[in-house]
Amino acid sequence: MSAEPRATQLWIAVDVGEAINPNGVVNQIEGGAIQAVSWALKEAVTFTRAEVTSASWESYPILRFSEVPAVSVEIVSRPELPPLGAGEAAQGPTAAALANAVHAALGVRVRQMPITGDRIIAAME
Numbered sequence: 357m358s359a360e361p362r363a364t365q366l367w368i369a370v371d372v373g374e375a376i377n378p379n380g381v382v383n384q385i386e387g388g389a390i391q392a393v394s395w396a397l398k399e400a401v402t403f404t405r406a407e408v409t410s411a412s413w414e415s416y417p418i419l420r421f422s423e424v425p426a427v428s429v430e431i432v433s434r435p436e437l438p439p440l441g442a443g444e445a446a447q448g449p450t451a452a453a454l455a456n457a458v459h460a461a462l463g464v465r466v467r468q469m470p471i472t473g474d475r476i477i478a479a480m481e
Contacts, residue, residue, distance in 0.1 A: 359473055360397070360472060360473045361397055361454075361458060361471055361472070361473065361476065362397070362423065362425075363393045363397065363425040363454060364425050364426070365425055365426050365427075365428075366389050366393070366425050366426070366427045366428070366450065366453075367428050367430075368385055368386075368389055368427065368428065368429045368430070368446065368449075368450075369429075369430045369431075369432055370385050370429060370430070370431055370432065370442065370445060370446070371431075371432040371434055371440075372431065372434075372439060372440045372441065372442045372445070373434050373437035373438050373439045373440040374434060374435045374436075374437055374438065374439045375431050375433075375435075375439070376439050378431055380442075381429075381431055381442045382429045382431065384442040384443060384445075384446075385429045385442055385445060385446045386427045386429055386446075387446075388442075388443075388444060388445065388446030388447050388450070389427055389446040389447075389450045390419065390424055390425070390427065391446075391447065392446055392447040392448075392450035392451050392454075393419055393424075393425060393450060393454065394418050394419035395447070395451060395469060395470070396450065396451040396454045396455070396469050396470060396471055397419070397454065397470050397471055397472075398417045398418055398419050398423075398470050399416070399417055399418055399419075399469075399470055400417060400469075400470050401416075402415075402417075417470070451469065454471060455467075455471060458471060458476060462476065462480070464476065464479040464480050465479060466479050467479075
């Protein structure tokens, strides 16, 4: 397949309780979401029966700078609550949102990552 799914824009709302360093929270969530887009749409170790064939950054499928979506992060203001962490808060929800976007657009569920054009077509069959 020549066309692969792509994320062009992410809108994220995050509740971390009291945000002690809002800029740090935004940066953490933005970075985690971009990493999750790469995991969900591109990354996979490839191999033959004898060896790993994606053993370098040249051969490993990973999101390139030209593919990074625009990211908007909104922090839910909750200063009355204790601070939580923002370290890995974006990965799971981002991957799920991408899978749900495919379902909303095409009516099929792709249940294996990465979500590729070939896997979308297989889910349609």
